[in-house]
Amino acid sequence: MSVLTLRLDGPLQAWGASARFARRTTESAPTKSGIIGMLAAARGMDRGDDTELARLAALRFAVRIDQPGARVRDYQxxxxxxxxxxxxxSERYYLADAVFVAAVEGEDELVDLLxxxxxxxxHAPFLGRRSCPPARPVRLGVHHETDLPQALRDEPWQAAPWYRKKHDRQPTVPLTVLxxxxxxxxxxxxxxxxxLSYAAEHRRHALRPVVTETVEVPHPDVQAAAMTTMRVPEHDPLAALEESN
Known part of the structure; x- marks a missing residue:
């Protein structure tokens, strides 16, 4: 089995699991439907291709909250x-300044294809809605011969520098994983x-079981500072004698 990891980072994101009339909400983290839809669009899959969708929907999914962001309301x-x-x-809700690492796990051939x-x-990726483009490339990489928890432990922390400063005294940072x-x-x-289907005439979704856990990842800034502090300056005890000669 392999795991494909994605970085979801942008000024605004919107991951709705439900919408009622003119009020469109967002979940606090990316949904499986949104990520599978992004991967299907990247492949150019037709919305009505439920057979191919079933293949992608069978992938196991997880998301790590690297920077939770803030919920904002747009009155339109x-x-x-x-x-x-x-x-x-209409009212539309978004997540502002959020960063997530999403991961899908499946057979090597399918993960490499995605x-x-x-x-x-x-089709270009977007973060839940077409009005929410990513700030950086979405693709992070493929982790072979591993599973979702291990891949999300191994992937470096993706939070912005200003957010990482809030945790600058901790060698590791606890991050929530759904x-x-x-x-x-x-x-x-x-x-x-x-x-179950993205077809406009019968878009359908089913319930999915989700567990919440925590993973510890290294703080890159603390590690870099420690390496700088531990670096021993070069010293040649015979240098002074050579200079005097």
């Missing part, structure tokens, strides 16, 4: 350009973000 009004009739008022698609995507539960695993909550 609009008017029809021709008729001048006012459109319904990795290649992210290197040269047919992981797809294994069959029969206890203590799971349920989120309706397991994609």
């Amino acid at each position: 009004t609009a008017r029809h350009q021709i008729t001048k009739v006012s459109m319904p008022v 990795d290649a698609a992210l290197r040269a995507p047919i 992981r797809e539960a294994r069959l029969g695993e206890n203590g799971a909550d349920f989120l309706r973000d397991q994609p």
